[in-house]
Structure formats: structure tokens, C-alpha cells
Amino acid sequence: MTAARTEELLAKLRGGLIVSCQAYPGEPMRHPETMAQIAQAAEIGGAAGIRCQGLADISAIVGQVQVPVIGIWKDGDSGVVITPTLRHARSCLAAGADIVALDATARPRPDGLSVAETARALHDEGAVLMADCGSRADAERAAAADVAILSTTLAGYSGDRPATEGPDLELLAQIVEDHPERPVIAEGRIRTPEDAAAALEAGAWAVVVGTAITHPTSLTRRFHASLKEGRR
Numbered sequence: 754m755t756a757a758r759t760e761e762l763l764a765k766l767r768g769g770l771i772v773s774c775q776a777y778p779g780e781p782m783r784h785p786e787t788m789a790q791i792a793q794a795a796e797i798g799g800a801a802g803i804r805c806q807g808l809a810d811i812s813a814i815v816g817q818v819q820v821p822v823i824g825i826w827k828d829g830d831s832g833v834v835i836t837p838t839l840r841h842a843r844s845c846l847a848a849g850a851d852i853v854a855l856d857a858t859a860r861p862r863p864d865g866l867s868v869a870e871t872a873r874a875l876h877d878e879g880a881v882l883m884a885d886c887g888s889r890a891d892a893e894r895a896a897a898a899d900v901a902i903l904s905t906t907l908a909g910y911s912g913d914r915p916a917t918e919g920p921d922l923e924l925l926a927q928i929v930e931d932h933p934e935r936p937v938i939a940e941g942r943i944r945t946p947e948d949a950a951a952a953l954e955a956g957a958w959a960v961v962v963g964t965a966i967t968h969p970t971s972l973t974r975r976f977h978a979s980l981k982e983g984r985r
């Protein structure tokens with residue numbers, strides 16, 4: 754059952770664009786209905802999947818889109834923040850996420866469980882998981898725990914590698930080479946359609962884009978900064 758469900762979800766995501774729809778604490782767009790509208794708009798534009806944050810956003814979005822939804826729950830300010838405990842992951846599933854993404858670094862998790870222990874419990878409950886990795890070692894650990902999908906989400910954010918200007922295609926290619934049997938999703942600092950195409954070219958199963966599509970404050974800042982630079 755889980756294997757068939759995993760295959761079905763992976764087939765839908767293959768070669769596609771997954772749009773990450775997230776607003777951060779205190780931001781004007783941080784509202785489930787707003788995020789569901791953004792997700793619907795992304796689906797109309799051709800998104801093969803949606804990634805979203807928080808239980809209310811997950812349940813609002815799964816009710817509005819047909820494509821697979823990757824759910825996370827960010828909690829905390831430092832260390833392991835993305836779906837940090839088994840409880841957070843279970844809640845994402847209960848909210849309706851098709852796939853739950855979680856931090857796969859070796860950093861201590863608030864509930865004291867390892868990535869492998871967390872994955873084992875969730876697999877027993879039929880979950881399809883995505884491992885947010887920041888290094889080759891993270892991907893290795895996630896693959897050993899039989900996590901279905903590996904991703905480069907935490908490249909440049911977990912202290913293992915410097916943050917590249919654009920996507921960390923080097924880490925992507927390394928993980929793809931290390932794990933030819935497993936889909937690897939490119940995520941993080943993909944800013945242009947050309948970046949996204951380059952990630953697929955480097956072997957990504959699918960590409961997640963967040964900020965460059967769904968975060969108007971960051972996009973406005975880029976334009977604003979460039980106008981300020983040009984002002985005499």
C-alpha cells in the first residue's frame with residue numbers, strides 16, 4: 754500500500770515544479786486562506802505539487818488543490834526547526850499532507866529521537882517522507898532510514914556547507930550520484946526558470962521553488978535594491 758502510494762506520488766512529481774507557499778510569522782500573508790489561494794494560483798500555472806507550512810495551511814491547501822501536498826511544520830528559532838519531532842510529523846499527516854518533509858540533519862531533535870527512529874515510526878503508520886538534507890551525510894542517514902525522497906532543502910542552512918548564491922547544484926549532483934535508486938528533489942535558492950532547468954539537468958527528480966514565486970516582500974526588495982543602486 755505505502756509502496757504503491759509512494760510510486761503514485763513520485764510519478765506525479767517527476768520532472769515537475771513544486772511551489773512552496775509559505776509566509777513567515779508576523780507577515781501580512783500569513784493566513785491559511787491566503788496560502789490556499791496562492792497554492793491554487795500556482796496549480797493553475799502548472800505546479801506539479803505544493804509545499805506548505807503549518808497545520809492550518811496544510812488543511813486549507815489540501816482542500817483546494819488536486820496536486821500532491823508536501824507538508825511541514827516549522828517550530829522553534831534555531832537548530833532543528835522543520836518538522837522537528839515525531840508529534841509534528843504525525844500532525845502534518847493528520848492535517849492531510851500527502852508527503853511529510855522533515856529535517857534530516859544529525860542535530861539533536863527536541864524529542865530525543867533520531868531521524869531513523871522518527872522515520873521508522875512514521876513508516877509503520879504508512880507515511881511517505883521527504884528528508885530535508887544539508888549535506889551528503891544527511892542524505893546517507895536518510896537513505897539508510899529508507900526515507901523515500903531526499904532533498905537539498907537545508908544546503909547552506911545547517912552549518913555543513915556555505916550558502917551558495919543560487920541553488921547548491923554541487924550537493925544535488927553528489928546526492929544524485931550517491932543514491933541513484935532514490936528521487937532527489939532540488940530545493941533552496943532556485944531563483945530563475947534557468948536555475949530550475951539546471952537542477953533537473955543535474956539529476957533532480959523535481960524542483961521546489963518558494964521565495965521566487967510566492968514571497969512578494971523578498972521580490973519587491975530585490976527590485977527596490979536595484980533601483981536604489983541605480984539612483985544618482
Ligand SMILES: CC(=O)N[C@H](C=O)[C@@H](O)[C@H](O)[C@H](O)COP(=O)(O)O
Nearest residue numbers: 773910940941942943962963964965
Ligand atoms: C531553509 C528553510 O527553512 N527552508 C524552508 C523550507 O521549507 C523555506 O523557508 C524555503 O522558502 C523553501 O525551502 C524554498 O526555498 P526558496 O524559498 O529558497 O526557494
